[in-house]
Amino acid sequence: MPGKRARAGYLVLAYSATLLGIAGVFLPLLPATPFLLIAVWASARGSQGVHDWIYNQPQFARLINNWHEQGAVPLSAKWLATAMMLVSWSFLLWADYHWGLLLGMSLFFLCIGTFLWTRPTPCLPSKI
Numbered sequence: 001m002p003g004k005r006a007r008a009g010y011l012v013l014a015y016s017a018t019l020l021g022i023a024g025v026f027l028p029l030l031p032a033t034p035f036l037l038i039a040v041w042a043s044a045r046g047s048q049g050v051h052d053w054i055y056n057q058p059q060f061a062r063l064i065n066n067w068h069e070q071g072a073v074p075l076s077a078k079w080l081a082t083a084m085m086l087v088s089w090s091f092l093l094w095a096d097y098h099w100g101l102l103l104g105m106s107l108f109f110l111c112i113g114t115f116l117w118t119r120p121t122p123c124l125p126s127k128i
Contacts, residue, residue: 010046072122
C-alpha cells in the first residue's frame with residue numbers, strides 16, 4: 001500500500017481525471033474514456049471508496065467495462081483521437097516548430113494511433 005503522500009497524489013490525479021472525464025461526457029472534443037481509465041487506475045491506488053464510486057457510475061460504466069472486459073475502445077473515440085492528433089501535428093507544422101519535435105511527435109502519435117486502432121471495438125450485447 002502506498003504511503004500517505006503517494007495516496008494523496010493518486011487521489012488528486014483520480015479526482016482531476018474524473019472531472020475531465022465528466023467534462024468529456026458533455027463536450028464533444030474532449031474524450032471521456034482515457035480520463036476515466038486514468039481515474040480508475042489512480043483511485044485504486046489512492047482510495048478503494050473513490051475507485052468503487054467511479055467504477056459504479058452509470059454514465060461511465062459502459063466505457064470502463066468495455067475496456068476492462070474486452071480491452072475495447074469505441075470507434076468514435078478512435079476517430080476523435082486520430083483527428084485530434086492530426087490537428088495537433090498540423091498546428092506544430094504550421095507554427096514552424098523544429099523538425100526534431102515534428103519527428104518526435106510523429107512517432108509518438110503513430111504509436112498512440114497504432115495502439116488505439118489495434119484495440120477491438122466494443123461488442124454489442126446480444127439481445128435474447
